[in-house]
Amino acid sequence: MLIIRHGASCLFLQVNIQLVVATFSRQNSTQMKQLKGLKPAWLIAQGFSQKFGIDYKETFSPVTKMIIVRVLLSVAVNQGWSLYQMDVRNAFLHGELEEEVFMKLPPGHPQSHSPNLVCKLHKSIYGLKQSPRAWHAKLNIALQKLGFTRSNANSSLFIQQNSTNKLIVLVYVDDLIITGSNENSVTKLKVDLQRQFSIKDLGKLKYFLGIELAISNKVVFLNQQKYILDILQDAEMLHTKPIITPLDSKLQLDSSSKPLLTFTTYQRIVGKFVYLTITRLAITFDVSLLSQYIHAPTTQHLDMMKCILRYLKGIIG
Amino acid sequence: MTRNVHTDITGYTDSNWVGNALDRCSTTGYCMLVGGNLVSWKSIKQQVVTRSSAKAEYRTMASASCELIWGKNLLADLGFVSHTPMILFCDN
Numbered sequence: 001m002l003i004i005r006h007g008a009s010c011l012f013l014q015v016n017i018q019l020v021v022a023t024f025s026r027q028n029s030t031q032m033k034q035l036k037g038l039k040p041a042w043l044i045a046q047g048f049s050q051k052f053g054i055d056y057k058e059t060f061s062p063v064t065k066m067i068i069v070r071v072l073l074s075v076a077v078n079q080g081w082s083l084y085q086m087d088v089r090n091a092f093l094h095g096e097l098e099e100e101v102f103m104k105l106p107p108g109h110p111q112s113h114s115p116n117l118v119c120k121l122h123k124s125i126y127g128l129k130q131s132p133r134a135w136h137a138k139l140n141i142a143l144q145k146l147g148f149t150r151s152n153a154n155s156s157l158f159i160q161q162n163s164t165n166k167l168i169v170l171v172y173v174d175d176l177i178i179t180g181s182n183e184n185s186v187t188k189l190k191v192d193l194q195r196q197f198s199i200k201d202l203g204k205l206k207y208f209l210g211i212e213l214a215i216s217n218k219v220v221f222l223n224q225q226k227y228i229l230d231i232l233q234d235a236e237m238l239h240t241k242p243i244i245t246p247l248d249s250k251l252q253l254d255s256s257s258k259p260l261l262t263f264t265t266y267q268r269i270v271g272k273f274v275y276l277t278i279t280r281l282a283i284t285f286d287v288s289l290l291s292q293y294i295h296a297p298t299t300q301h302l303d304m305m306k307c308i309l310r311y312l313k314g315i316i317g
Numbered sequence: 318m319t320r321n322v323h324t325d326i327t328g329y330t331d332s333n334w335v336g337n338a339l340d341r342c343s344t345t346g347y348c349m350l351v352g353g354n355l356v357s358w359k360s361i362k363q364q365v366v367t368r369s370s371a372k373a374e375y376r377t378m379a380s381a382s383c384e385l386i387w388g389k390n391l392l393a394d395l396g397f398v399s400h401t402p403m404i405l406f407c408d409n
Binding site: 154 | 318319323324351352353355356358387388390391395397
């Protein structure tokens with residue numbers, strides 16, 4: 001019960017105040033499976049029970065654009081810098097709350113039935129609306145103490161530079177890409193960060209946001225092969241017959257084709273296509289065409305989606 | 318992405334005059350290369366009707382230069398200040 005030990009204190013309720021509800025949620029990740037015999041559970045706040053102005057104010061949290069990631073990769077490969085990756089464990093639990101948030105005692109707590117006892121949260125927990133923002137603010141302060149300045153072009157990009165050295169950190173919520181001209185200062189930064197956060201060193205950059213990266217000193221190769229396989233599996237088209245073009249060049253949209261009755265699969269898969277256009281520019285037009293009908297797809301659009309899936313099957317090799 | 322040992326910015330633009338026959342709007346298209354590697358691209362229908370292909374082309378170059386200037390500022394933030402002009406290619 002980490003959260004009760006470190007993240008909150010119990011107190012008696014005197015007056016009526018706004019309360020947030022929390023539940024436990026079992027996580028079925030591979031990381032959890034490694035903890036043999038244990039069945040860990042996350043305490044998740046129900047963000048929808050929060051009230052604006054009382055439990056939370058600002059919730060905006062910046063994230064990196066894909067363009068910035070590509071610029072950074074291009075700069076690193078042109079300068080011959082190595083790229084490293086780190087991952088923060090339970091990132092949101094590090095964030096510190098600016099607001100006073102009171103929470104009902106979590107289910108299973110020995111005194112969860114006593115009506116006047118509540119928790120006061122000191123740190124952000126998963127599920128709270130302001131958690132991403134609180135975590136980003138915390139990391140921002142930590143990096144600025146280490147001598148980094150935040151870039152004006154993107155608030156997730158941090159740069160430390162002096163006359164000889166350059167060190168760049170790019171933050172994507174809890175994933176960090178680190179690169180710099182000096183290997184020693186990268187190592188020192190890793191140690192400094194590990195002192196402050198529970199953070200995992202993933203070594204050289206290999207897999208970031210679902211994109212596989214093959215990096216040598218002359219070439220960076222971006223690939224989403226695993227992601228394509230996941231999409232094909234999701235659509236149950238792993239063993240489909242491949243084709244060489246995503247769509248017919250003389251395609252005529254037929255306004256008389258029947259609307260689909262259930263289209264959540266269509267929406268989910270077209271959504272995944274959008275993310276795939278990061279490395280597969282060839283399907284950009286087809287994806288934009290399908291996206292226009294995401295609210296009311298017809299059988300023809302479903303057939304077009306299947307054509308793209310068969311094309312993807314052909315390019316994964 | 319390959320190693321080209323520089324961090325210069327180059328832009329390529331093209332436009333499709335009256336790309337949409339229904340509302341007579343043209344299409345903007347550009348891409349930006351940083352250090353010889355493609356990082357940013359766009360293809361979008363223009364908001365206004367242009368009466369000549371030169372004007373459509375000109376509008377495209379205006380949007381592309383915005384992107385290029387943003388890229389130059391980003392590189393300056395990263396500590397790569399360039400004093401040489403950025404090159405923007407167009408198809409006239």
